[in-house]
Amino acid sequence: MNENIYLGNLIETINNVNGVINVIDLRIYNKINVPYSLNEISMPVNQTTRQITPTDYTIFSSAEEMSQIRFPAKDIVVRIKN
Numbered sequence: 001m002n003e004n005i006y007l008g009n010l011i012e013t014i015n016n017v018n019g020v021i022n023v024i025d026l027r028i029y030n031k032i033n034v035p036y037s038l039n040e041i042s043m044p045v046n047q048t049t050r051q052i053t054p055t056d057y058t059i060f061s062s063a064e065e066m067s068q069i070r071f072p073a074k075d076i077v078v079r080i081k082n
Helices: 006-014
Strands: none
Touching: none
């Protein structure tokens, strides 16, 4: 709980995955409602797409918030560009 997500660190982790050459776009969404949490993040969010707007390439978390990838198999989407 109360851990910020630094997108630079996340991109570095993704770039270290075997076969990944470069991350050119990273989008983070605040999914809510069943089967996800009913709570919204305190960061600005596009109300239509639920995409989070980072500040200084960081997603800040309040003391009551905990970020997680609930269903990695369907919540992580990768697009490969040849």
